[in-house]
Amino acid sequence: MFEARLGQGELLRKVMEATRELVTEANLEVSPEGISLQAMDSSHVSLVAFTLRSDGFEHFRADRTFSMGLNLNNMSKMLRCLGRDDSVSIRCDESTDAVFFTFETPAGDRVSEFELKLMDISTENLGIPETSYAACVRMSSL
Numbered sequence: 065m066f067e068a069r070l071g072q073g074e075l076l077r078k079v080m081e082a083t084r085e086l087v088t089e090a091n092l093e094v095s096p097e098g099i100s101l102q103a104m105d106s107s108h109v110s111l112v113a114f115t116l117r118s119d120g121f122e123h124f125r126a127d128r129t130f131s132m133g134l135n136l137n138n139m140s141k142m143l144r145c146l147g148r149d150d151s152v153s154i155r156c157d158e159s160t161d162a163v164f165f166t167f168e169t170p171a172g173d174r175v176s177e178f179e180l181k182l183m184d185i186s187t188e189n190l191g192i193p194e195t196s197y198a199a200c201v202r203m204s205s206l
Contacts, residue, residue, distance in 0.1 A: 066094050066130070066156040069123040073152030073167060077143040078205075079114065084136040086110050091185050094156070095129040122151075132156060132163055133183035142178045156182075 070076055083090070083101065090103040090112075098117040104110065118124040146152060146167050153166040167176040 065125065065127050065158065067123065067125045067154070068099070068118075068121050069151060069153045070120075071122045071151050073143075073146045073150045074148055076116075076152055077140075077146050079116070080136060080140045080143055083112050083114070084140045086112050088137055089133065089135050089183060089185055091131040091133050093129070093131055094126050096126045098124070123153075130158070131185075133185035134163070134180060135183060138180060142180065145176060145178075147174075 083103075086105045087103040088106075090101050093100045093102075096118065098115055098120070100113075100115040102111070102113040104112075118126070142165065143152075147169060149170050150167045151170070153168070154163060155166075156163040161182050162179045163182060165178040165180070167178075168174070
């Protein structure tokens with residue numbers, strides 16, 4: 065069983081919008097430590113890798129490590145329905161072939177539920193070497 069709640073659903077929407085520009089289908093790796101993604105674009109030029117740590121969520125429960133294969137274009141379209149201040153809850157049960165999303169306004173007066181079918185995507189994790197850089201650039205993510 066996997067359950068997660070993110071108070072600022074807008075953050076997930078922005079991450080998925082940026083990712084879908086390069087990758088259309090990917091496996092989200094869910095573990096007790098968080099959610100991670102690693103995928104290459106179709107021309108094998110760009111590598112996308114990120115981790116959303118479990119402590120960044122209001123609630124996070126992952127009983128075991130597993131992969132959720134998703135179409136990121138469909139996920140991004142669904143996340144566009146998310147209001148600026150809405151929270152998002154994600155739920156995936158081992159007995160189903162879908163992941164369920166619930167969007168809720170801060171006042172709780174509007175709740176939207178969505179279902180995305182899981183895909184069977186075969187990928188390999190690539191080793192990303194630790195590299196020291198001569199410069200470091202920092203910028204706001206919002």
